[in-house]
Amino acid sequence: MSEGYDLAEARVRFAEIVHDAEQGKPVQITRLGKPVAIVLSLREYQRLASENLSENLGFGAALAEFRQKYQIQALDINPDQVFKQIREGCCGREVIL
Incomplete structure (x- = not known):
């Protein structure tokens, strides 16, 4: 600067x-x-603003752009397997209101 x-x-x-x-x-x-x-x-x-266009996209379009940019498909990650180990399959905890 x-x-x-x-x-x-x-x-x-x-x-x-x-x-x-x-x-x-x-x-x-x-x-x-x-x-x-x-x-x-x-x-x-204008250069900086055009780089931030993904901020103006909807979530789905921004996610698709992210996946394409970082080639998520090439990582061969199965989210069902990853999250299955993290989260239990039960209905959750009881909430008292």
């Missing part, structure tokens, strides 16, 4: 910060010494 600026200095150097971001150098902005924001180029933002 390139330089960082406190909020007051960032106001004064806004054009310079935007220029650095356009050149591919993310700029950190701090308030009272604590990081609060990062300025980055539109291209980098």
